[in-house]
Amino acid sequence: MILAKRPNAGARSAARKEVMDRLLARFEWPVEEEFMHSEFEVHSDPVRKVHVVQWPRESAHKEPAFERYLHEMGHALLAEKVHPQFSRPSFLRNTDPALRNTYQALFDAALDWYVQALLMEIAPDQQGADLDARFRQTAQMLRQGAALPSVEFVVDAGMALASFQRFRGLEADTQGKLTEVVQAFLRTPPDKPTLFGLQSLVRGLLGVFGMHTASLVSEKGFERWRIDAVKKD
Structure with a gap:
C-alpha cells in the first residue's frame, strides 16, 4: 500500500511522514489512488474492500491540507475496522x-x-x-x-x-x-x-x-x- 501523492510541502517533514506512516500502517485493505479529479475525496468500498483516494488535478488548486488528509483517512480506517457508515452518512434513497x-x-x-x-x-x-x-x-x-x-x-x-x-x-x-x-x-x-x-x-x-x-x-x-x-x- 503506497500513496505516491501525499499532501505537499510539510508532508516532507520527518514528523508528518511519521504520522502518515503510523496511520497507513493500520490499514489492511489496499489504498488506491486516482488522479485528475475535481475535488479531493476518499472513498471506502466495503464490497471490494478497498479505499480509493481521489486527487484533484493541479489546475484546480484544491490539494488538501495535511489535516484534511488525515481526517478523511481516519474516516476510511474506521469504515474498514468498524462499519462502512463511519466513512460518511448514508441515508435511505427516499429520504427527503x-x-x-x-x-x-x-x-x-x-x-x-x-x-x-x-x-x-x-x-x-x-x-x-x-x-x-x-x-x-x-x-x-x-x-x-x-x-x-x-x-x-x-x-x-x-x-x-x-x-x-x-x-x-x-x-x-x-x-x-x-x-x-x-x-x-x-x-x-x-x-x-x-x-x-x-x-x-x-x-x-x-x-x-x-x-x-x-x-x-x-x-x-x-x-x-x-x-x-x-x-x-
Missing part, C-alpha cells in the same frame, strides 16, 4: 432532501467525534491544534452572545466544547440545548467506536431538538439511516 440537509451536520459531527479520538491517538499534535482552535472560536462566539440559529451551529459548538472537556479537562459554562448536546457527546466513549454507539449518539443529538429520531435499516444489503418524525402523544 430538505430533511437530510437540516441534519447532515449532526450526522457528520457524530462521526467526527470518533475520528477525532482516533487522530488524538495517532496525530495528537495536529488534531490537538485543531481541537484548540475550534474551542477558541466557539468560546469567542459565545462570549459575544452570538445566537445559535441552526442545528449545525448548536452541534458544532457542542462538539467543540465537549472535545475540549474530554481531551483538555476544561469545562465551559453552557445552557439550554447547547448543554444537552455537550452531554450527548460526553456520554459516548469516542475511543470505543461501535455501530450501536454511533446510533445512540445520533439519537441523543436528535433528541435535543425534539422533532426527529433516526435508526439504521437495511436497504439492498446495506445499512442506511432512516429519519422519522417523533410521534407526539
